[in-house]
Amino acid sequence: MSTPLQVYEPFRAGLPPLRKYWRSLWSRRTFISEYSRSELREQHFDSIFGQLWLILNPLMLSAVYFLLIVIIGGSGGAIRYGHLTASLFLFYLVSNSLSGGVKSVTAGQRLILNTAFPRMMLPISATVIAFFKFIPTLLVFMIMRTVLGLPFGWQMLWSIPIILITLIFSLGVAILISTVNVYFRDIASFLPYLIRTLLYLSPILYEASALKPELRVLEHFNPLFSILESWSLSIVHAQTPQLSSMLVATGWALGVLLIGTYFFLSREREFAVRL
């Protein structure tokens, strides 16, 4: 008698066999790229004007916020504007991942009910889509900082690991929120408030260094604080970010990814009966 191709047994400790899960996830990477591409195409981001909108949207937003800062705070300047724009662009990577991830599982209902596949592909695709939307804004910022005359330096290379950390964090929150949305379908309507709060608590409209010492406690509670502080230092100021905030950022990102993944995997078996 031949050996079975597939064996389905109850999960131990509520988790699927991880090695097998990872293997089937890896073998379906073409799905993730194909899905992201067709999703972007469907949102018209393959056209010139679609791409333009992608850049125009945060650009106009940064212009509006700049106006606000100048009126309230009185201080403008190229660095300030550069900081605002760069931070908003990175913030959008996280926020796009959140808003794309939240419905990724519930929207995949038909596929989930009909096909056996690692469900985690769905929130992963949402993060990949958010990353694809982020790339053109990065190019725009590079042009912009040249025009603004911001300092250049090798320290700007620190932004590469920071983007990586942000991606890990974005993936973590996308996975986490997609699971929560299965149980509470109205989470998506709370999301704008959450994102807005996160925006104001993060060093985007202000610089981390300008914050009053008593408000610095924010950095311990806001996972984006250390990420955005390091990001601004490296890509706007061309300075080496502090090792401590890089470590805190990495810790947050990995922690959120780990918790999100555990939560997702332990609930995944229920998705088909909960949708």
Add this chain to the structure above:
Amino acid sequence: MSSLSVSNINHKTGDLAVSVQNLGLTYTTAIDRRPTLKARVKSLGRGTKQTRVVQALDNVNLDVTYGQVLGVIGTNGAGKSSLMRTIAGIIPPTKGRIEVFGSVSTLLALGIGFNPAMSGRANVHLGGLAAGMTRKEIEDHFDEIAEFSELGDAIDAPMRTYSSGMYARLGFSVAATVQPDILIVDEALSTGDAHFKEKSFNKIKELRSEDRALILVSHAMATLREICNDVAWLHKGKLVTRGKPNQVIDEYQDFLHLGKSSAIDEDL
């Protein structure tokens, strides 16, 4: 996770295709169709139950061999769809063990249509990739799928513009065209117009072969009598009988106190 692209070559009649051993499935599901945080907060302290536990399958033992065409019958809520989903690997079992000796293609109640905003073509591709097929395998089958579905130019239109019949046609075409070792069809034969019904019926007959196993869930007793060489009857999560189609179906219809009226027989 099942993968359509992995396929054992040369199955012989009588070889085991699927082995279901002491299968039990219990799950918790939300009572609300769309559970929300708002509703949960509002009902705080009232002690209203939000979830209920469903015992979908209980100690089911079932072997399917290659060459067999197994019909699965039972009343609504008997656990037919749950059984199909556990065999397909969509829901992991709570108890017992399922062994599958080949590639599985599923056409379950909901059929295809992952993202209604995308075209039928994109949905077929995404569905195939999710099922573990390679791009090339999908490309190879695509023309055949499109032709069998008779969708014509509509294949490139967004799926939200499709009628339910078109959904069903595309779903059936995908499941039946990819040449799986084991094909599971859940109540999908009863959709589409008369012409497509006839066509899919013939396709199923054509797919009956020595080296393939078919599992059909249907309420269309006449169809099952004609196509199947084995029928299993499920009731409230338990396997009642398994045996020759006519015998089991007669028993089932007696149980329903309905007799052999043409209304049930032709419930196609």
